[in-house]
Amino acid sequence: MTTSQALFQRASRYVPGGVHSSTRFQAPHPLYFSRAEGPYLWDVEGDRYLDCTMGNASVMLGHSHPDVDEAVTAAVRQGLTTGVETEAAVNAAERLAGMIPDFGRVKFANTGTEALMHALAIARHTTGRERVAKAEGAYHGWLDPLWVSTWPAPDQLGPADRPAAPPSSAGLSRSAQGTVVLPFNDLAATERLLRKHASDLAAVVVEPILIDIGYIPATGEYLRLLRDLTAELGIVLIFDELLTGFRVAPGGARQVYGITPDLTTYGKAIANGYPLAAVEGREDLMATTDPSKGGPVGWVGTYNGHGTAVAAAAATLPLLADGSAQAYLDVLGAQVREGFAELSRRFGIPAVVAGAGGHFQPYFLTGSPTGYRTAMVSHAARYAALHRVAREHRILLPAKPLLHAALSTAHTETDVAALLKAAEEAFAEMRSMT
Ligand SMILES: Cc1ncc(COP(=O)(O)O)c(C=O)c1O
Known part of the structure; x- marks a missing residue:
């Protein structure tokens, strides 16, 4: 049994679902974390994750700035x-x-x-x-x-x-x-x-x-x-x-x-x-x-x-205050956008990334949505594949297909490259999905 599993069992005796915010629950159990620094989180197993959720996007300067x-x-x-x-x-x-x-x-x-x-x-x-x-x-x-x-x-x-x-x-x-x-x-x-x-x-x-x-x-x-x-x-x-x-x-x-x-x-x-x-x-x-x-x-x-x-x-x-943090995040965001656009072309799978200021959202759609109804038809199974493969690469993305991922000023081009590498593997899998 992993330490996260054991903590989940302990938590569940007293805490419904073992979480204090419903969106943190993930089947079969949430991960429990012990440390954070820069763009990384460490779970209680000691495994390091590249965090692309950043405290529901609140941690814009990186953890433990x-x-x-x-x-x-x-x-x-x-x-x-x-x-x-x-x-x-x-x-x-x-x-x-x-x-x-x-x-x-x-x-x-x-x-x-x-x-x-x-x-x-x-x-x-x-x-x-x-x-x-x-x-x-x-x-x-x-x-x-x-x-x-x-x-x-x-x-x-x-x-x-x-x-x-x-x-x-x-x-x-x-x-x-x-x-x-x-x-x-x-x-x-x-x-x-x-x-x-x-x-x-x-x-x-x-x-x-x-x-x-x-x-x-x-x-x-x-x-x-x-x-x-x-x-x-x-x-x-x-x-x-x-x-x-x-x-x-x-x-x-x-x-x-x-x-x-x-x-x-x-x-x-x-x-x-x-x-x-x-x-x-x-x-x-x-x-x-x-x-x-x-x-x-x-x-x-x-x-x-x-x-x-x-x-x-x-x-x-x-x-x-001076706009340089936002400008830096827009450079990283553009790399994510362009990387997904290239993968979409190469694998023939409709996908578009929207975002700014370090927020980014991969939509599995042919064009950017203009409201909820055009966003909700984003291909949920393809997003689920991206989320799963990213997690196998120890990269955390939001589990929900319609939410938003977030970078911080502590993220680097190397981190974006790691995300795109995981995405490439996910796109390859998506090709064989219906
Ligand atoms: C746009 C927006 N408004 C309001 C809230 C609620 O904020 P809080 O979770 O701090 O109550 C959130 C939280 O996710 C949000 O994203």
């Missing part, structure tokens, strides 16, 4: 954990303000889910409305109103121009059925739905690039429509930049598209793997959370602005 480690270690030595304000939290807020165009005001939370909950509370209070709209297939965390239509099954989709809102988990509040699901990149249908439901809608939440289903950019026209229409209809526009934030540009997707939403959520790369998230937004909206002015929207949390997390952010953000 020396500057981040030093800042966190210093915070630990100071002995402060949580429950008080610190200079590091001020530093982190200032760093963000220096990176994000049209920066308004910011407050920290711990996770993306919490940040979205806060943002929705601000939107509901400000508009006096209840419902929210989101794009089909998009993931924004596990809060009730947004945890619908994430990776829906084909029989749950509903009509293309007014998608259904199937729950992505049991146990959601019934109110989640009221979420309006928008067909991403379909301007006419989105406009129709927003106008129809405007009087009930507090917020439109959108990832400017759908990264939890690979890498699907909104067209500039689509985001412009959302911006103009929400302004006209009095709906709060929220960009979820948990994954685009700091990877696609130092100022995130808003910088790339030149469009400023009312509120934005950040997390993940903000603190290189430490638990920090943020809501940034228009001064008047964020003022609703200002306790010094009697702002009526509560903003509380034992761990908010935790000493180690804000220290990590204050050390991480300067390393992401």
Whole structure:
């Protein structure tokens, strides 16, 4: 029995499925890890893996980055954990303000889910409305109103121009059925739905690039429509930049598209793997959370602005600010893209890699998808072969066919070559698959 198997047996006595986040489960058992450095993870067997998942893409500078480690270690030595304000939290807020165009005001939370909950509370209070709209297939965390239509099954989709809102988990509040699901990149249908439901809608939440289903950019026209229409209809526009934030540009997707939403959520790369998230937004909206002015929207949390997390952010953000990290990741990303394109041609298997900022997604399709419905038909068995062969080569890719892989600035061209070598073997296998 391997050490991972033994740990799984021990864990399963007390922990359902042996995992603390359902997506970590992999049959027959998850791997258990003991160490990480740079682009590598070591499992409890002592085997080294090239990590192309990087803490759900949060570890953009590589595991155990020396500057981040030093800042966190210093915070630990100071002995402060949580429950008080610190200079590091001020530093982190200032760093963000220096990176994000049209920066308004910011407050920290711990996770993306919490940040979205806060943002929705601000939107509901400000508009006096209840419902929210989101794009089909998009993931924004596990809060009730947004945890619908994430990776829906084909029989749950509903009509293309007014998608259904199937729950992505049991146990959601019934109110989640009221979420309006928008067909991403379909301007006419989105406009129709927003106008129809405007009087009930507090917020439109959108990832400017759908990264939890690979890498699907909104067209500039689509985001412009959302911006103009929400302004006209009095709906709060929220960009979820948990994954685009700091990877696609130092100022995130808003910088790339030149469009400023009312509120934005950040997390993940903000603190290189430490638990920090943020809501940034228009001064008047964020003022609703200002306790010094009697702002009526509560903003509380034992761990908010935790000493180690804000220290990590204050050390991480300067390393992401000048664009060189993103440029380096785009060079590696181009090598992955071109490598897969060559394999696709050589083996006659349709495949396309989409991505930027170190995110990459191999789709087994003839062209890049424009929304969930065109992405979900990616050949799952071919992706499964790629995932399995990569794992045999000790390379970790996401197990789900529609998620997103991620590189860090600690990855090198040699690592990309190792990935492409494994991919070559997988493509050879795919040729004999039906
Ligand atoms: C785009 C996006 N939004 C929100 C979330 C939720 O963040 P968290 O897992 O920190 O709650 C995620 C997490 O994967 C995400 O990818």
